[in-house]
Amino acid sequence: MSAREKEYRVDYLARVEGEGALYVKVRDGEVVDVKFRIFEPPRLFEALLVGRMYYDVPDITARICGICPVAYQMSSVHALESIFGVRVEGPLRELRRLIYCGEWIESHILHAFLLHAPDFLGYADAIRMAKDHPEIVKTALRVKKIGNDLVALMGGREVHPVSVCVGGFYKVPTKRRLEALKPELKEGKALTKTLLSWVAELNFPSFEQDYEFVALSHPKEYPMNEGRIVSNKGLDISIPEYEDYFEEEQVPHSNALHSRIKGRGSYMVGPLSRINLNRDKLADETREALADIGFSTPCRNPFKSIIARVAETLYAFEEALRIIDEYKEPERPRVELKVRAGRGSGCTEAPRGILYHRYEVSDDGRVLSAKIVPPTAQNQKRIEEDLRAIAPQLIRLPRERATWRFEQAIRNYDPCISCATHFLRLEIEEE
Amino acid sequence: MRRSRRERGVTVVCLGNPARGDDGAGHLVADLLTGTPNIRVVKAHSAAEALHTIMTPQEKLIIVDAVGRVTKVGRIHRLRDLRRLSSQGGWRSSHTMPLNEVLELAEALGVLPPKITIYGIEGDCFEPGSEMSPKVREACRRVASEIRRAASAKRQKAKGLPAKEAS
Numbered sequence: 001m002s003a004r005e006k007e008y009r010v011d012y013l014a015r016v017e018g019e020g021a022l023y024v025k026v027r028d029g030e031v032v033d034v035k036f037r038i039f040e041p042p043r044l045f046e047a048l049l050v051g052r053m054y055y056d057v058p059d060i061t062a063r064i065c066g067i068c069p070v071a072y073q074m075s076s077v078h079a080l081e082s083i084f085g086v087r088v089e090g091p092l093r094e095l096r097r098l099i100y101c102g103e104w105i106e107s108h109i110l111h112a113f114l115l116h117a118p119d120f121l122g123y124a125d126a127i128r129m130a131k132d133h134p135e136i137v138k139t140a141l142r143v144k145k146i147g148n149d150l151v152a153l154m155g156g157r158e159v160h161p162v163s164v165c166v167g168g169f170y171k172v173p174t175k176r177r178l179e180a181l182k183p184e185l186k187e188g189k190a191l192t193k194t195l196l197s198w199v200a201e202l203n204f205p206s207f208e209q210d211y212e213f214v215a216l217s218h219p220k221e222y223p224m225n226e227g228r229i230v231s232n233k234g235l236d237i238s239i240p241e242y243e244d245y246f247e248e249e250q251v252p253h254s255n256a257l258h259s260r261i262k263g264r265g266s267y268m269v270g271p272l273s274r275i276n277l278n279r280d281k282l283a284d285e286t287r288e289a290l291a292d293i294g295f296s297t298p299c300r301n302p303f304k305s306i307i308a309r310v311a312e313t314l315y316a317f318e319e320a321l322r323i324i325d326e327y328k329e330p331e332r333p334r335v336e337l338k339v340r341a342g343r344g345s346g347c348t349e350a351p352r353g354i355l356y357h358r359y360e361v362s363d364d365g366r367v368l369s370a371k372i373v374p375p376t377a378q379n380q381k382r383i384e385e386d387l388r389a390i391a392p393q394l395i396r397l398p399r400e401r402a403t404w405r406f407e408q409a410i411r412n413y414d415p416c417i418s419c420a421t422h423f424l425r426l427e428i429e430e431e
Numbered sequence: 432m433r434r435s436r437r438e439r440g441v442t443v444v445c446l447g448n449p450a451r452g453d454d455g456a457g458h459l460v461a462d463l464l465t466g467t468p469n470i471r472v473v474k475a476h477s478a479a480e481a482l483h484t485i486m487t488p489q490e491k492l493i494i495v496d497a498v499g500r501v502t503k504v505g506r507i508h509r510l511r512d513l514r515r516l517s518s519q520g521g522w523r524s525s526h527t528m529p530l531n532e533v534l535e536l537a538e539a540l541g542v543l544p545p546k547i548t549i550y551g552i553e554g555d556c557f558e559p560g561s562e563m564s565p566k567v568r569e570a571c572r573r574v575a576s577e578i579r580r581a582a583s584a585k586r587q588k589a590k591g592l593p594a595k596e597a598s
Contacts, residue, residue, distance in 0.1 A: 127532060130539035138540055140484075145483045159480060 004028050006395065008403050010185040022406055023253075024391055031391040036384050036410060046370045054080050054339065054365040055166060060195055061372065062160050067110065070103040070151065071350030072372075073164040074225055075357040078346030080166045082240075083361055084337045089301035091330040092168040093225075098178075098323045099154040099161065100224045100348075101316040105147025105188065106158075107351035108271070108309040108316075111414040112199065113140035116306050119408040120202040136198055139191050143313065146188035148322060153181060168334030178324045181395070185324070189317035193289055194309045200293035205405070207302040209392055211382070216349055222281040222315060223274065225348045230277060231267065232298065239347045242356050248373065259378040266381040268351025270413060271308035272299060283318035286311055290378065302386060302412040309351075309414070339365040350375050352414050376415045383413055441470035441582050442489050444481045446496040446530070452561030453504075453554025456497040456571050459563065460550075463575035470582050479528035486537050493578060494530065497567070498551035505566030507574060508551040513538075550555040550574050 008024040025033040045064055049057060057076045057148065062069035074096060088096065113136065114126040123129040130137040148158040153173060155161020163169045214235065216227035227412045229245075230236045237245055248257040261267055279287070290311055299308070341363040347356045353375030360368040386409050394402040443464055461474045475481035478494075485492065494510045498508065513534055530549075535588030537543040 068505060127536050127539050130536055134540045137536075138542075141483070141540075148483070159476075 006399075007337070008395075008399065008406055009158070010403055022387070022403075022410065024387060024406060026391065026395050028181050029392075029395065031388050031395075034384050034388045034391070036380060036387065038380070042189070044139075046372055049359075049367045049370040052367050054359075054361055054367065057359070057367065057370075058162075058164050058166065059162065062164075064372070064374075066159050067416060068103060068350045068352065068355075069160045070155070070164070071348060071355050072357075073161070074100060074348040075346045075350075075355045075372075076359075077164060077166050078225065078348060079344050079357040079359050080346075081337070082344030082346060083342040083359065084166070084340060086167060086335055086337045088168055088335060091328055092172070092334070094323045094327065095154065095172060096164075097221075097224050098320055099151060099164070101320040101323075102147050102154060104316040104351050104405065105153065105313050106144045107147075107414075108313045109140050109144040109147065109192075109195075111351075112306050113137060115194070116408075116411050117199070117202070119252070119411060120204075120303075120306075124309070126286070131146055136195070139195060143188050143191050143195065146184050147313075147316075149179065149184060149431050153177065165334060167337045168330075168332075170246050170333060172330060172333045174336045175327055175329055178327055182321065182324060184322050185317055189285070189314065189321070191311065192314045192317060193285075196289055196307070196314055197293065199306050200295070202306070204301060204303045205390075205393075206301075207303060207393070209302070209386065209389055211273075211300055211302075212264065212267040213276045213298070214261075214267045214269050214354065214378075215273040215277045216347065217277055217353060218281070220281075222278055222283075222319070223349050227283045229347060229354065231261075232277060233264075235261070239356075240345050242345060242347060242373075243358070243371075246356075246373070248377070248379075254295030254380065257373075257377050258381045259373060260381055266385050267378070268302070268382050268413075269375045269378050270305065271312050271351075271353075272302065272305045273353065274349060275299070275311060277310045282311070282315050285318055286315040289314060302409070305412050339363070352376055352416055353378060376413070379413045379415065383410055383415070386412070434531070440471055441491045441493060441578070441585075442471045442473065442487075443493045443495060443578060444473045444475060444484055446475055446478060446481065446494065448460050448476055451559050452556040453552075453564055453567045455563055456552040456554060456567050457495045459568065459571040460495045460575050460578075463572065465580060467579050467582065469586055470578070477528070478530035478533040482528070482533055482536075485533055486540065486542050488542050489544050491546040491548075493548050493550065495550045495552070495574060497554040498503075499557075500553050500555055502553060503566075504553055504555040504564050505555040505570040507570050508549075508553070510549040510551065511547065513547065513549075519525065542588070559567045 004027055007028045010022040021037040023035040049060060058073040061072035061076045064072050118126055118129045121129060150160045151161055155163045163171055212231050212233045214231045216223035217230040218227035228236055228238055245262055246259055247262050248259050253260050279297050295307055341361060343360040345358040347354050355375055356373040358371040362368055387406055390409055394405045436517055445457035445461035447454045447457035449458045458474050464472045473481060474483045475536045554568055555564045555568050
């Protein structure tokens, strides 16, 4: 390396889920190379699913991630139900949103306060931060616990819940059991308002990009399980059209595929995209809280994704309370379905963004092929572009500080690297 | 009537994965202790999963887990000084927060129990699907018995009674 060149290298990213690395090369003050390298070994879930029965798919895909298993279950059941011609409506539909609320709460708060917030305050990790800000960390852990309790009540356990199935649930809660959780949910809602005010006061680097934000959009609700796929640049497609507009490519430096919009390029998924595209669908208290802290949309500063995460946590509490108040126990925990051959897709809003599943099954319900596109893989290209765009600012800083800021820029996206590395396409070249 | 501090029980957090041979040691101890008066038993796959239990203010906390083989299979290590817990490096992932950092977080938040004992049972084979080693299984019985005796002695002392003789 010559005197004109500088390299910033983090061989093992901290405070992200999974194994990733970062490499930035600068020459004469210009960024010449940026790599967000995911070296977590591929986990080959798409291949694992082939030959399995359809009813195994939700529980197998849930194992892709311990933080967002519900998202995998939801995208998979919606995809399979589209093949069997089934729509889940009424109380069962509401219960699906309810368990998703639990997951959003625990995932968002874990990331916002234990992985991301330390960056803004100059701490190496949450432990160091906890020594100086014990009440905030305790509050965050308490809110996370309430989210975990909701998932456990709905799903049978906190991690890899076991109640979700094609057509509905194996077992649904009684009204009484859900009502018993309301005091905790109200407590969680109040605590989250405190947390939202706190994150709004953080120091945010000045950085904006002209993102294409992509999220689901539904005419009547803040999107979780259903809707069309839209963007701020005119995209408006049904879920089955996903593969007509999005494509994946393998890159040499990563075990996770990069996604792009055909003919356009990178895009962003996740809480910031959702709020930018669906702010009017948030519940009242969340909309008021965002107005109180002066959060304006569209927000193009990815560092403010932490605000979006905590705001969505507040929304999740409001939505959970609404669902419980209106809940009427269904006659049956799941709808009848008639297994048939076919191909179908599902797309739901994981905490980190849209999660797309597509399956083909045989006439007896056996999986013939599977495609899973997680949000972190979709954000990868955008992450690298952010690093390239922010590099001119950061290379003027002392190396250690600059490296930390590069890492922080990656953590804006709350990457879940284990989710992203489920696939490897193998090519054998024979000479 | 307000519970007196001396009557508070013990929480035993048992970590591990029973599907991976000797890594099931913690859960076996949990099974052996379940139903013992005044002992609250919690099973978890990792310290991160048991975060909330460990953070809950309590009088005494016991943690049981398998450890990699250092001396001999089935050897029982008892740690009361947390500084002796080896560091596995910085906290990198929400999936794999190591035990020492969970305890460090609890200490930073001022909720670390005043009394903690960590039992580490040396294992041999941690391969998925493997059986638990007989020596690890025996060590689990000894650990459970020790915890049970200590809890019983504490109860007797709280009642102002002499400790029961070991049977």
